[in-house]
Amino acid sequence: MKCLIIVNESPWQTALSLSALRFGRACDSAGLQIAAVFFREDGVYNALAGTVADAGTPQLSAAWRELAARSGARLLLCSASSQRRLPAGSDLAGFQQTGLADMLELMQLSDRVISF
Amino acid sequence: MKCLIIVNESPWQTALSLSALRFGRACDSAGLQIAAVFFREDGVYNALAGTVADAGTPQLSAAWRELAARSGARLLLCSASSQRRLPAGSDLAGFQQTGLADMLELMQLSDRVISF
Amino acid sequence: MSAMPAFRLGLIVHSTAYAQRSARTQLDVALLAATLDFNLHIYFMGNAVLQLIKRGDTAAALLPAGYRAWASLPGLLEQAELKVFADVACLERLRRNGQETCLPVHACSAFEMRQQMVHCDRLLTL
Amino acid sequence: MSAMPAFRLGLIVHSTAYAQRSARTQLDVALLAATLDFNLHIYFMGNAVLQLIKRGDTAAALLPAGYRAWASLPGLLEQAELKVFADVACLERLRRNGQETCLPVHACSAFEMRQQMVHCDRLLTL
């Protein structure tokens, strides 16, 4: 079973990006194929690495890359959202910019979709 | 009369940062002294310049710098919030990192405080 | 990519007008789905239907225009169907206030909305 | 900087526990104000008072610990006063559920809270 995970929230203003990460890890552990994690709106801030994180909670951009490496999931940034929010030349290693058309195609090809 | 403006929200997820900008401009027009604009939590993303903005709405980091130049307001980023969110080496021209102690001191020295 | 003919996409819109700064956050997904000729169901939850009403000047509030592009949705579809649903109580408040939506909207209860949703191939919460 | 002796700061906390990811968002302001020996009023609005209850393991949810540091607040104050206010209905729900707050809290109505607020030199909405 193939699934698409959509992340709409910034890494710190809510705990939803964490929930999404936990869900992604649990999907991978259960043997589901994660077609992609698609970051929209403030979710694209997940690609930026802060320099510190509170003890006990992950640095999310690194955690997403680790999940991607383990599961084969692609990490996709909505280009419209990114252009509004991220400075030119940002280090987005491991994340790819893509359009909404790709999101809709992935959605069609996936068996399940979940939004955070 | 001296006032302190606090911005807690990201530039796109709500329209509150815009409201704060409008309020700052109106304060300046009315001859109030803006002691500082203090950016906390996701508000620190206001310092990042995206590469595009929708027609009819300002690119906020530039708009804040313009207000600062005109009014003499300092643009202060909460360092704890920034470290969690902004990559090392981000271009934050016009914005200064500072601690919560500075915010509390500014608050004491200001006649009015408003949070967005 | 070409849309499979019978594919029906349900878009669930929770945000009211300018809850986000950009007017295009949900709109762009709907417009794109329409150009791909998906069968499209759009569910406006609660006050989200305020995205469809007529508004005055937005520039003074420093807000981008854009919501009126919802009205162009039907024209983008070739063969596909478009159905728009919104909360009956919220539409009643609009009617009382003399406000109209720029798209024909089916007024329905939460439960009726849900009965429609299950007929979609995919639901996307925006 | 040294705090002016009689300065009373009111902190208004709207966010419940983990509404933001960091447990320190409002806490750090309160702790700092306490070390500066400000007179401190803290107003927990609605469910924000849940920041003060005992919680289990947070690591499994990938959440940082930290809220228990609210309990250290009284120990940081030398001469200054600390008063903590929360919504009476919310505290009643906690009591029914067998949950206690880690700070002594004055239960009050919205209106009573507001009567207290006006005696602060400065109010900060966090």
Next chain:
Amino acid sequence: MSADPGKVQACLAHCAAGDSLVLLNTAVSILLEQDWKLALETGVAVYVLADDAAAQGFTQQSTAWKFIDDSAWVELFQRHRHCLSWK
């Protein structure tokens, strides 16, 4: 000062005579509800940011509230010692 329609009721409960209430951003949509002011103490003046109201499509005049521009918003801010946000 409230910017979120979902928070206006909580805000009203904290108002007392002599206060001013400013509705901005999405909170102006509360004007659609017939009963939104039921819980409000008498003697609380209600203001609505005119530019936000126009952007939201609400322009109806009423004796129950007053539309103000941003400079009047700043005047209110100066006149009141405290400004609380409900967003």
Next chain:
Amino acid sequence: MSADPGKVQACLAHCAAGDSLVLLNTAVSILLEQDWKLALETGVAVYVLADDAAAQGFTQQSTAWKFIDDSAWVELFQRHRHCLSWK
């Protein structure tokens, strides 16, 4: 799936028999309210993410809901064709 206590009631109104409701994040605090389930159709199974409940300080067992771990969350996700978020 709901992550916001303020949205749970709207979510309940959309539920029908056979649905599953998963409470996560701050939405688990809704368990404090005695009447929160009044508007829920019968036949809707209620699940609460155990790790979130622990982090929020809610661990009371009840016949009205079931605590689940993240792997059971994924199982529910697989079992239902659609997953709607109320956050």
